[in-house]
Amino acid sequence: MSAEHSTPNTPPTVGDGANSGETELIHFDKVTKRFGTHTVLDALDMKVFAGKHVTLIGPSGSGKTTILRLMMTLLKPDEGTIKLGDRYLTHEEKGGKLVPASDRYSREIRKNIGMVFQQFNLFPNMKVLRNITEAPVHVLGLDKDAAEERARELLELVGLTAHLDKYPTQLSGGQQQRVAIARALAMRPQVLLLDEVTSALDPELVAGVLDLLRDIAHSTDITMLCVTHEMNFARDISDCVMMFDAGRVIEFGPPEQIFTEPENERTREFLSAVL
Amino acid sequence: MTFDWSAIGAFLPMFWKGVLVTLQALALGSLIAFALGLVWALAQRSSLKVVRWPVTVVTEFVRNTPLLVQLFFLFYVMPEWGLTLSALATGVIGLGLHYSTYTAEVYRAGIDGVPAGQWEAAVALSLSRRRTWTAVILPQAIRRVVPALGNYVIAMLKDSPMLFAIGVLEMLGEARQFSSQTFQTIEPYTLVGVAFIAIAYPASLLLRALERRLVR
């Protein structure tokens, strides 16, 4: 594991570029986000190398979900910049100056990022298959047959081949979330954002979704940013766990270290409350 | 009271002609109201103030003033501006324009009712603005508002007799003409009144059934 264990005087960095030509994929540079007078993210620095899996933990309101929403361009930072690879996500360079990104630019670059939501957010007016093919056809420009073939493969992966002709409301929550995961993967994203994907599920449906995500984490080289309250899942898939409190990373490191010997008092309190 | 059934028989041919004109006006007026209402609703969500503001003013004004006076306005003023249309065409435009300001509110509510997560999912999939509207938002919004739109069709039906005031021979116009020719008053007006209830009541039952099916 290449994540160093530290309390951040050094900014959190996941991966070090030393192994097998790893590249830096996500770079938050002094990102601040406020809602009104409340600062949710306070000058956050963070680097994640390609292929790494990072889990964000912390009390609610600590800024974890805000990071995912900033990555997805659902929110705009008040200060600082976010880079995906060597391109800015939130800004574009015009005449040597950084200006806030236009709609068109954002849309282009966020094709590389997929997101799975707490509430699934499947399109209720489309059948399962079309939920998955909609974006590949209309955004990536795949022809319909190719998109459908890929969708079928993904449905097989998530174990829902039998349901491709149903509407989302005809599926259980767990099934809907698995479709949502297939829909995100269909875009072949470099980064997958998972926002409390099991929080809205009935307890007996959680395991199926987590097993699927474990599978994906271990069998692909997708970079994952994950907000979850499932600590066992976090331990299984993560290269690095980051503990957030009041808009800052107060501790980060490999899961075995964070979960067994946390250094920060707040981390210990939080973990004893959720474990 | 003497109710002369033979007068009903004598009125029937004119009555059916009137029914046909009423239904014509209703169908065309609804089309205008549905289409124009959507235009108003989308314009009111525009990011440009120069689009949003005038549309809001115009729709508020049209919605809060009487259809009858608007019909007179169109009927007398359009020819002064060099646009001469038949009474029926004028009536259809008036009816459609007036009710488009109501359907605009219906669409607006329908669009606002689409959960924020749907917009977010569209962003997460990088769908274009146009595709987000046509494939995701509008299909869901319109499905939710079908019963409410149906209500306004029934409301339009009940307002359609006003077209008689600008000389359209719809049901009320035919009844008026019949009574002035034959001095039989009770029968034609009663038949027309009953006909409205006979159309509106089953239509409202149908809508309520539709509503139960669509709003899940």
Place this chain on the structure above:
Amino acid sequence: MSDITWGLWELLLKGVWITVQLTVYSAALAAVVAFGIGLARTHPRWIVRFLSGAYFEVFRGTSALILMFWMFFVLPMGFGWQLAPMWAAVLTLGLTYGAYGSEVVRGAIAAVPAGQREAGIALSFSPAQQLRKVVLPQAWPGMVPPFNNLLIELLKGTALVSILGVGDIAFGASLVRNATAQSAPVYTIILVMYFVLAFALTRGMRAVERHAKAGVGQAPAKRSRLRSATGPAVTGTAARAEGEAR
């Protein structure tokens, strides 16, 4: 516009006065009908509910203009009651908009939580006391915004009387048009007059709403538009559909 002489302006202003009178009388009758029928539709006896429900269905299925014609032409011939056009109009508008209003009353009463009525029973209030002291005060604030919408619909409905020859604003307009042979300015002026009346009604109802909400300890809703946030009144049929669509 210069062709409209002072005498013609006077005609229009007299029309405004008639329209205001029509609106006030019709609204008063409609309020009585709305509460009478609305309460009857929540009555424990089925026959009361059935009859009041039938009234509601018939009057909301009827076209106001046709009912007005019927009142004016058929009632006198059939029953020998000759109504002045003004009163035929008031009767029509009052009965019709009262029917729509009864749905508002019924809905607002149904929206008061059952626990409130049970609390009233627990305090040994009589049914009338429960209604007066517990249910209606809580239902009332919810009725004001839809009543506002209906009131504007009723104001617009008063224009129908000009067809029967009552000298309201719309009737004044046709006289002035005949006198000046100018349509655009005349009809623009009277449309603005109606709009101003509608605006004044809304202002008045906002004050009523503030007072009603303060009476149950709620802050008034903020609105920028003329109509209430509940959307325009459905004077069509299944009035409930609109709430569902939101």
